Amino acid sequence: EKKIRRIDSAKDKSRAREKDSERLKVEENVFDVPTLKILYTLSNKGVIKAMGGAISTGKEANVFYAEGPDKELAVKIYRIASSTFKAMDAYIMKDPRFTNIRKNKRDIIFAWTRKELQNLKRAKNAGVRVPEPILTEKNILIMEFMGENEAPYPLLKNTHLENEEAKNIFDIIVEYMRLLYKKANLVHADLSEYNILIDPNNLTPIFIDMGQSVTLEHPNAREFLYRDVQNILRFFSRYGIKDKPEELFKKIQAE
Ligand code: ATP
Ligand code: MN
Structure with missing residues (x-):
């Protein structure tokens, strides 16, 4: 009651x-x-x-x-x-x-x-x-x-970062994308500054909102991965990160 x-x-x-x-x-x-x-x-x-x-x-x-x-x-x-x-x-x-x-x-x-x-x-x-x-x-x-x-922890979108902090977060995000792809056989498929939280205690990312994430068997998995890569690079370009989308896309899928 x-x-x-x-x-x-x-x-x-x-x-x-x-x-x-x-x-x-x-x-x-x-x-x-x-x-x-x-x-x-x-x-x-x-x-x-x-x-x-x-x-x-x-x-x-x-x-x-x-x-x-x-x-x-x-x-x-x-x-x-x-x-x-x-x-x-x-x-x-x-x-x-x-x-x-x-x-x-x-x-x-x-x-x-x-x-x-x-x-x-x-x-x-x-x-x-x-x-x-x-x-x-x-x-x-x-x-x-x-x-x-x-x-809730803030979204990446709403976090104020120094370039160096941003670079560190970016590297972890890329590693997470690689782990998702290689170990979990998944592509997030809606990855952006809106679906990443930042733990303010150590300035590290947390991925959320995975309802739409797909396995690699999905016919559009690579297209979704490429879009995720583009979203992440678009966001981090303001912190001076200038990786090429094609290269990052390859790096995530590399052995
Ligand atoms: P949809 O795309 O279906 O509309 P959504 O975008 O509304 O989903 P989420 O992104 O999963 O759903 O969550 C919405 C917001 O709720 C997030 O931006 C975040 O602020 C908060 N949130 C989600 N999951 C958690 C969690 N586990 N802990 C704290 N906050 C969370
Ligand atoms: Mn969301």
């Missing part, structure tokens, strides 16, 4: 925070009845102790802060009533891990959520720093919260 109230009050709080009516619609879509039921169940199982406020409201998913039994959590909730799921089709249907899912929206979203969990696991096992994946249930992914005092 108490737990349920806490979830409801989190819902009210995140609603109260958003005056904009467009955003309000987003909030209502997130906490639809089935999603609330899953949150209650996870709370009864002790996976979530209390829900906190919204960290982010994105196009396809919203991310919430939560308290776990022994650590802080990030709860990513994919919206079922989202209009942009046509794009998900192209990523997931050509992934050999997900060839036999049914082609309705809910099933695609559930598969997408499981795919993000699996991708995070593979990345972590390959030595790439990512939020520790914990579990999925339907359209909800639970992972380690990367931040301090309930505030």
